[in-house]
Amino acid sequence: MKAISVLLLFFVLALSGCVTPPSPEAIKNADYGGEPPTAEAAQAQIHARYEPYLYDPSSVVYKMGMTYKGWIPVKGGYLYGYWVHFTYNAKNQLGGYVGAKGRAAFFRDGKLIGVYEVLTSGKKIPEV
Numbered sequence: 001m002k003a004i005s006v007l008l009l010f011f012v013l014a015l016s017g018c019v020t021p022p023s024p025e026a027i028k029n030a031d032y033g034g035e036p037p038t039a040e041a042a043q044a045q046i047h048a049r050y051e052p053y054l055y056d057p058s059s060v061v062y063k064m065g066m067t068y069k070g071w072i073p074v075k076g077g078y079l080y081g082y083w084v085h086f087t088y089n090a091k092n093q094l095g096g097y098v099g100a101k102g103r104a105a106f107f108r109d110g111k112l113i114g115v116y117e118v119l120t121s122g123k124k125i126p127e128v
Helices: 002-016 024-029 039-053
Strands: 061-074 077-089 101-108 111-118 124-126
Touching (some): 039 061, 039 077, 077 111
Antiparallel strands (some): 061 077, 077 101, 101 111, 111 124
16 A cells, blocks of 8 residues: 555656646636635635544644645646645644644635645645
């Protein structure tokens, strides 16, 4: 199982380097899907996505960061929407907090599309 996860991560990283960004004209004229999500709405959807994976969901602490327009590559083009950066910290099985982890969530039309781990290089890779 671990080998499959590592192999999948390798392919995701390899493919993410092959994506060419949209042109400045396309970014300027893109439909971003309405208003950006509020911090409260974003946090509620992110928590709903993470809840099944947390040992103690009631202990999680979120710090919501900036929201900005962005895009993700999809088959046949790009999906435009809003990125919301956040950190989360939750308790483990021993009752201690594991340490804050930085993530970025992508929203379109007020709906959570995906959550991505933010690497120190600034690249985002799919997570949950």
